[in-house]
Amino acid sequence: MGSGRNVAVFGAYGHTGRFVVAELRERGYVPLLLGRDQDRLLALALAQPGLEARQASVDDPASLDRALNGAAAVINCAGPFASTAAPLVEAALRAGIPYVDVAAELEANLDTFAHFAERARAAGAVVVPAMAFFGGLGDLLVTTAMGDWAAADEAHIAYGLSSWHPTAGTLASGVVSGRRRGGRRVRYTGGRLEYHDDALPTLEWHFPAPLGLQSVMGEFTMADVVTVPSHLAVPEVRTYMTAKAAADLSAPDASAPTAVDGRGRSAQTFVVDVRVRSGGTERRVAAAGQDIYAISAPLAVEAVDRILTGRTRTTGVASAGALFDAPDFLRALSSHLSLQVPLDTRG
Numbered sequence: 001m002g003s004g005r006n007v008a009v010f011g012a013y014g015h016t017g018r019f020v021v022a023e024l025r026e027r028g029y030v031p032l033l034l035g036r037d038q039d040r041l042l043a044l045a046l047a048q049p050g051l052e053a054r055q056a057s058v059d060d061p062a063s064l065d066r067a068l069n070g071a072a073a074v075i076n077c078a079g080p081f082a083s084t085a086a087p088l089v090e091a092a093l094r095a096g097i098p099y100v101d102v103a104a105e106l107e108a109n110l111d112t113f114a115h116f117a118e119r120a121r122a123a124g125a126v127v128v129p130a131m132a133f134f135g136g137l138g139d140l141l142v143t144t145a146m147g148d149w150a151a152a153d154e155a156h157i158a159y160g161l162s163s164w165h166p167t168a169g170t171l172a173s174g175v176v177s178g179r180r181r182g183g184r185r186v187r188y189t190g191g192r193l194e195y196h197d198d199a200l201p202t203l204e205w206h207f208p209a210p211l212g213l214q215s216v217m218g219e220f221t222m223a224d225v226v227t228v229p230s231h232l233a234v235p236e237v238r239t240y241m242t243a244k245a246a247a248d249l250s251a252p253d254a255s256a257p258t259a260v261d262g263r264g265r266s267a268q269t270f271v272v273d274v275r276v277r278s279g280g281t282e283r284r285v286a287a288a289g290q291d292i293y294a295i296s297a298p299l300a301v302e303a304v305d306r307i308l309t310g311r312t313r314t315t316g317v318a319s320a321g322a323l324f325d326a327p328d329f330l331r332a333l334s335s336h337l338s339l340q341v342p343l344d345t346r347g
């Protein structure tokens with residue numbers, strides 16, 4: 001039996017997994033270190049004395065069942081999630097524990113909703129895809145900006161990244177997603193995903209100070225186009241990325257993030273600027289912080305904490321904005337995120 005404080009982290013020795021392990025410890029949880037590579041797991045366990053390492057493979061359901069024994073919840077940090085999400089959700093359902101992942105592959109996020117919504121709801125289980133920087137934070141911000149609106153005409157989520165040094169996992173997930181959409185691009189318009197071959201537009205975006213005016217790639221479509229419409233009636237959801245960060249990501253010599261502080265964070269800064277429009281009224285909220293991988297850890301761990309303490313609004317497969325009190329969730333992350341609260345602007 002577990003203590004109720006054991007939280008399994010699949011992909012624990014990955015870049016994001018390590019941030020999640022550290023955050024769980026900081027919050028008084030006991031991470032169980034899960035992954036497929038025994039040597040890498042043992043190396044991590046040596047660096048994290050007192051934590052248990054459990055080797056498990058997505059091809060071996062019995063190994064996943066053993067690895068989840070005694071866990072109160074599981075956070076899946078192992079991507080590409082096209083391979084890992086479904087086996088881990090299945091294992092979490094068998095174990096009767098909540099499942100949270102950090103998947104930014106919108107095809108994998110869609111699959112999680114499509115394949116598990118009914119079963120998770122029937123079981124009273126909670127499954128949260130994209131509970132991270134992309135997908136989760138944008139959804140919390142859009143939900144906060146919407147406030148008392150049940151519907152809006154448009155939601156715009158602009159990512160103001162100072163740079164983007166992608167991890168191997170990010171690059172591999174991009175390759176898998178690209179393959180799954182047949183090399184085509186995707187946007188969310190008219191209440192559905194549309195696949196196309198158009199060149200991405202370059203636009204200007206006014207971020208809050210100090211970032212200010214930046215060149216951004218329009219239709220740089222991220223997981224928010226799955227999470228936001230999963231619970232909000234918004235037919236147009238558009239995401240944007242600073243052109244410099246988009247170029248970093250696709251550079252042939254893209255290098256991995258390097259730590260510049262004691263928490264292991266890189267020097268990368270971000271602003272996520274959200275605008276929602278209904279008729280002639282626009283509402284806006286923004287959040288700023290440091291390192292998109294590092295911030296994913298408090299997002300995922302706060303989600304687990306709220307699920308385990310019953311601070312949820314629904315069951316089944318649900319995005320962050322649907323499951324949690326979004327403004328309250330964001331306030332709880334005030335030591336990691338600086339927030340600019342919603343303003344109404346009449347056009």
Ligand SMILES: NC(=O)c1ccc[n+]([C@@H]2O[C@H](COP(=O)([O-])OP(=O)(O)OC[C@H]3O[C@@H](n4cnc5c(N)ncnc54)[C@H](OP(=O)(O)O)[C@@H]3O)[C@@H](O)[C@H]2O)c1
Nearest residue numbers: 011014015016078079102104132133134167168169170173
């Ligand atoms: N939504 C967001 O904002 C957000 C934020 C952070 C990360 N992510 C996503 O999270 C994933 C991991 O990112 P990362 O930065 O941690 O990358 P990383 O440092 O390269 O780590 C990837 C991890 O996934 C594991 N893994 C990959 N395929 C696996 C499989 N089939 N079975 C078991 N383990 C597998 C790797 O284990 P091995 O070393 O054994 O291959 C490694 O532990 C990526 O998909 C990334 O896009 C999303």
